[in-house]
Amino acid sequence: MGKPTGFMEIARQTSQELPPEERIQNFQEFHIPLHQDEQQAQGARCMDCGVPFCQSGMMIGGMASGCPLNNLVPEWNDLVYRGQWDLAVKRLIATNRYPEFTCRVCPALCEAACTCGMTTGYPVTVKENERAIVEYGYEHGVIHAVPPPARTGKKVAVVGTGPSGLSVADLLNKRGHQVTMYERSDRIGGLLMYGIPNMKLEKWVIDRRVDILKEEGISFVTNTDVGRDITAEELKKQYDAVVLCCGAKQPRDINVPGRDAGGIYFAVDYLTSVTKSLLDSGFADGKAISARGKKVLVIGGGDTGNDCVGTAIRQGCAGVTQLEMMPCPPSERAANNAWPEWPRVLKTDYGQQEAIAVFGSDPRLYQTTVKEFYKNESGQVCGALIAKLESQVVDGRRMMVPTGEEFSMECELVLIAAGFTGCEKYVAEAFGVDLTPRGTVADQNYATSQSRVFACGDMRRGQSLVVWALREGRDTAAVVDESLMGYTNL
Secondary structure (H helix, E strand, O other): OOOOOHHHHOOOOOOEEOOHHHHOOOOOOOEEOOOHHHHHHHHOOOOOOOOOHHHOOEEEOOEEEOOOOOOOHHHHHHHHHOOOHHHHHHHHHOOOOOHHHHHHHOOOHHHHOOHHHHHHOOOOOHHHHHHHHHHHHHHOOOOOOOOOOOOOOOEEEEEOOOHHHHHHHHHHHHHOOEEEEEOOOOOOOOHHHHHOOOOOOOHHHHHHHHHHHHHOOOEEEOOOOEOOOEOHHHHHHHOOEEEEOOOOOOEOOOOOOOOOOEOEEEHHHHHHHHHHHHHHHOOOOOOOOOOOOOEEEEEOOOHHHHHHHHHHHHHOOOEEEEEEOOOOOOOOOOOOOOOOOOOOOOOOOHHHHHHHHHHOOOOEEEOEEEEEEEEOOOOEEEEEEEEEEEEEEEOOEEEEEEEEEEEEEEOOEEEEOOOEOOOOHHHHHHHOOOEOOOOOEOOEOOEOOOOOEEEOOHHHHOOOOHHHHHHHHHHHHHHHHHHHHOOOOO
16 A cells, blocks of 8 residues: 555655644644645555554554554555545545544554554554545535435434444434434534534534534434433433433542632533633633633643643643653553554643643653642632652552652642543433443443443443544444344444
């Protein structure tokens, strides 16, 4: 695939990022894509590797290696190289119905497993090739509404309009079932809309796709909280099947003294408030939780924590610190983390880059956690007691435990980005579906303990990636279709 000698002749080239000092002035995407000719040259770097791990989606060492959607990466890289963009669009959407999302927010499992990356250290720019393909598809009308030619007479309700919900709804609608999607928020998109900041995924990208889904016959009901505004029994009476795609939105809390202080928020609530205020009024309504002029403490070193760092800087915070319980990863692969495993190496993301540019140092403090929050006379958080941690084996398990060394720091806004513990239980309880000990819906092949009720995405598998949500939606659609029709062609 690609040019046989391309990986030796052509250097890896990626989109240009606006400098941190410039991009933090707004909440817009900050990547400037390559020219089409330059992108085609990048497609030429896809080598004839023989075993394309990029599309394998295998679990190796407990982590996914390659694309969970099994995208036909070498095929559309070759088409990009040859300038056959229309065909590249068709090969891409054959496995990925929403490449405009994954090309912006996916951590590029495909590139981590790229054989070219293993041999040269510079993998093919799969993620940016994908973006070029999908944007070409929209610009040239290759991606457009294609309503199903006939209807089956079956009706399906999808609860939740995040990536898994959109995925399952799209395919069931394509099959000819009448699909109605229910969303408790005021806008469609779930995690994509309010969980991911605008600078990573501008919301017109979601609206553009939703417009197509509406043209294709999918109905959307917003501001409706299933299990509260409408009962589970009502949905089961109206529809032949119900698919629960409500995500894993139960945030993990930090239960320490002083937790009741004002100014302490879950990251998801903070990010939601910022995006909603931005979209509603350009921040004129003053409803966003604000970091302006405040010293911010972010608890959690993952992607959501990084998003909080980048958002707080754009709001004009006076400083930001990010706590991470685990040790700092190595800068290069360790001996026990060989390719094609996901590389467990140090990553400095956009928010941390911006903190370095604005405040002069990386905001992350490794092997630390909060032991106590301090409150002022008004009951607002004003500081935190931080405990240092070390790795020890306790009862046969390796754990991070306090060293006894502690220090205090000032903070006026605390954002808890410590992950999620499963789905919010009220929807599961409304439908009477069983939950696992880890707080996700217990299922057998995407079917729940209740007849005609299915579950997929983070609600079923727990906190995960957008690309996994899309894969779950694809697989669930086939199961639901077979239950309705006795067979499936999805």
